[in-house]
Amino acid sequence: MAQTGIKLTNEPAAAKKETYFQKYIILRKHNVKVAWRKMKMSKNCYIFLAPFAILFTLFFVFPVVASIYFSFTYYNILEPPRFIGLNNYVSLLLEDDIFLIGIKNTLIIALVTGPLGYIMSFVFAWLINELPRWVRSVAVVVFYAPSIAGNCFVIFSVFFRGDAYGYVNAFLMNLGIIDNPILWFTNPQYMLPICMVVILWMSLGTGFLSFVAGLQGVDESQFEAGCIDGIRNRWQELWFITLPNMKPMLMFSAVMSITQAFGVCDVTMQLCGYPSTDYAARTIVTHLFDYGFSRFEMGYACAIATILFLMMILCNKAIQSLLRRVGT
Amino acid sequence: MMKKNKKAKVVEEKPYVKPLIRRRKPNRSIAGDVALYIFLALVAVVMVFPLVYAVSSALKPLDELFMFPPRIFARRPTMNNFSDLFVTMGKSWVTFSRYLFNTVFITAVGTAGHLIIASMAAFVLAKYDFPGGQTFFKLVTVAMMFTGYVTQIPNYMIINKLGWIDTYWAIIIPAFASPMGLFLMKQFMEGLPTALIEAAKIDGANEWLVFRKVVMPNVKPAWMTLIIFSVQGLWNNRASTFIYSEEKKTLVFALQQIQAGGIARTGQGAAVLVVVMIVPILIFVFSESQILETMASSGIKE
Numbered sequence: 349m350a351q352t353g354i355k356l357t358n359e360p361a362a363a364k365k366e367t368y369f370q371k372y373i374i375l376r377k378h379n380v381k382v383a384w385r386k387m388k389m390s391k392n393c394y395i396f397l398a399p400f401a402i403l404f405t406l407f408f409v410f411p412v413v414a415s416i417y418f419s420f421t422y423y424n425i426l427e428p429p430r431f432i433g434l435n436n437y438v439s440l441l442l443e444d445d446i447f448l449i450g451i452k453n454t455l456i457i458a459l460v461t462g463p464l465g466y467i468m469s470f471v472f473a474w475l476i477n478e479l480p481r482w483v484r485s486v487a488v489v490v491f492y493a494p495s496i497a498g499n500c501f502v503i504f505s506v507f508f509r510g511d512a513y514g515y516v517n518a519f520l521m522n523l524g525i526i527d528n529p530i531l532w533f534t535n536p537q538y539m540l541p542i543c544m545v546v547i548l549w550m551s552l553g554t555g556f557l558s559f560v561a562g563l564q565g566v567d568e569s570q571f572e573a574g575c576i577d578g579i580r581n582r583w584q585e586l587w588f589i590t591l592p593n594m595k596p597m598l599m600f601s602a603v604m605s606i607t608q609a610f611g612v613c614d615v616t617m618q619l620c621g622y623p624s625t626d627y628a629a630r631t632i633v634t635h636l637f638d639y640g641f642s643r644f645e646m647g648y649a650c651a652i653a654t655i656l657f658l659m660m661i662l663c664n665k666a667i668q669s670l671l672r673r674v675g676t
Numbered sequence: 677m678m679k680k681n682k683k684a685k686v687v688e689e690k691p692y693v694k695p696l697i698r699r700r701k702p703n704r705s706i707a708g709d710v711a712l713y714i715f716l717a718l719v720a721v722v723m724v725f726p727l728v729y730a731v732s733s734a735l736k737p738l739d740e741l742f743m744f745p746p747r748i749f750a751r752r753p754t755m756n757n758f759s760d761l762f763v764t765m766g767k768s769w770v771t772f773s774r775y776l777f778n779t780v781f782i783t784a785v786g787t788a789g790h791l792i793i794a795s796m797a798a799f800v801l802a803k804y805d806f807p808g809g810q811t812f813f814k815l816v817t818v819a820m821m822f823t824g825y826v827t828q829i830p831n832y833m834i835i836n837k838l839g840w841i842d843t844y845w846a847i848i849i850p851a852f853a854s855p856m857g858l859f860l861m862k863q864f865m866e867g868l869p870t871a872l873i874e875a876a877k878i879d880g881a882n883e884w885l886v887f888r889k890v891v892m893p894n895v896k897p898a899w900m901t902l903i904i905f906s907v908q909g910l911w912n913n914r915a916s917t918f919i920y921s922e923e924k925k926t927l928v929f930a931l932q933q934i935q936a937g938g939i940a941r942t943g944q945g946a947a948v949l950v951v952v953m954i955v956p957i958l959i960f961v962f963s964e965s966q967i968l969e970t971m972a973s974s975g976i977k978e
Contacts, residue, residue: 383807390806392883400797403853408819411827475716489961490720497953498912499928503726561971596975603821611823633825640829653826660822
């Protein structure tokens with residue numbers, strides 16, 4: 349291919365204009381050839397990658413594409429999908445009141461628990477990092493346990509039971525704050541706040557671990573240097589040394605908390621019931637389950653999934669460009 | 677003699693007194709440290725209280741469960757609730773041990789497969805440069821950005837086409853390709869010195885041997901991390917969309933049924949809750965330092 353390179357430079361300027369397109373093709377061909385040869389040489393790599401790549405494509409990439417495709421059709425599994433254009437989206441956004449409740453609830457939950465959980469993860473990881481070693485490892489277990497304990501959050505339904513023997517009700521009645529027991533999980537007024545408390549309780553998850561690990565990895569000598577250069581308290585140390593060092597972890601945890609915040613459904617479904625009173629605890633995912641697996645309107649459900657997908661990806665992109673500015 | 681003593685007296689220094697509170701870092705105030713400890717202790721109590729309560733109600737005998745006002749700790753702890761799980765539910769159509777077996781089987785097979793497949797892919801992505809590798813990894817990173825719920829419906833159709841509905845494989849096989857595991861493994865393997873692999877190659881090992889004998893033993897901390905995330909996902913899998921037969925359902929599903937059984941089953945419900953939560957927590961407790969070591973390389977770099 350070196351020959352073509354020489355040819356390219358030797359040609360007169362006039363001819364250059366005419367054959368520009370041809371040259372481009374030659375160049376592309378060359379690139380493809382090089383890539384092909386590289387691929388042949390790294391045949392083993394593809395063999396190693398293949399099992400994961402096939403399963404990943406089958407269960408992650410293809411479903412997203414299929415979901416987008418089905419969202420433009422009417423599909424109920426029994427009949428073949430029928431193309432109906434944007435109708436699903438139109439009826440979702442303009443006619444489906446319950447979906448709008450779902451979007452509203454999801455956004456409320458995401459906007460409260462997402463950032464709050466993220467900040468909590470960082471603050472607690474940072475505070476724990478100040479502790480001596482053995483206390484730290486106990487503290488990490490204590491703070492991380494709720495998020496890893498899986499279904500343990502159903503214990504909250506005992507605390508918030510609706511009758512006078514529910515602990516929270518009994519406590520508030522003894523103090524004289526309320527006269528009658530509150531039906532925490534059937535009164536629309538209280539559902540979302542309690543769900544958010546529970547979600548926050550579980551929010552010190554993977555991102556928190558990443559923060560703890562990242563903080564331990566910050567170079568000690570930077571702190572010493574900072575101390576000599578006049579950093580007086582932990583706040584200054586946080587802003588000038590720790591945060592700029594933690595940028596990759598900040599990104600990773602942001603991804604984790606966004607995914608979690610928008611995908612809320614387990615907590616609301618198990619605590620408030622499915623469907624919940626007046627749909628007050630309905631989220632986008634709950635709506636998706638309702639249409640997908642109860643009514644089998646797959647096309648409609650796929651439209652919901654596509655909207656959720658776009659919301660998450662856009663939110664991630666926005667947060668990432670925001671985080672890129674930390675420390676600059 | 678006297679002279680010497682006198683001289684010694686002059687030189688004598690103040691004896692070293694160990695400070696009561698040792699300051700670990702020079703630019704920290706002691707008041708701040710104390711406030712920090714108190715604050716963290718309070719939050720820790722709040723965090724751990726529901727878990728402790730779950731464990732203690734699993735240990736309470738029936739009369740103490742409904743005592744009012746409630747006690748946090750059982751006065752006469754019993755294991756009755758746990759044995760009831762096997763005795764009362766042993767007579768039912770699907771025994772409790774069957775639910776337990778289903779969950780253990782799904783978790784064990786899914787985790788093992790995920791560990792092997794994800795490590796293989798992570799190895800080549802981290803250590804070799806080949807066309808398409810970086811693109812593929814970017815795709816995996818994007819896949820971490822949305823929840824699995826988005827793909828539920830097409831997944832259902834695919835699994836239906838494959839004929840895996842109502843088998844364990846419907847849960848196990850998709851878990852093999854969890855993007856999180858690949859991501860963490862790849863980030864951790866990038867820290868592995870390339871010289872190590874090259875040395876093995878010069879000694880005549882092929883890729884598979886390098887992977888098995890050199891790479892895998894060196895990334896043991898990352899194994900634990902993949903295992904804990906995979907176990908966490910599979911152990912708590914309700915699997916209700918894919919599995920219909922009662923005898924193939926999982927522990928979490930049994931938990932919901934017991935809770936639906938009403939107030940008389942409160943003790944057994946709490947016992948199942950303990951079984952459900954104790955396994956991931958124990959794995960985490962025993963592998964904490966290794967997991968933290970892996971998570972240190974978890975960041976998303978640009």
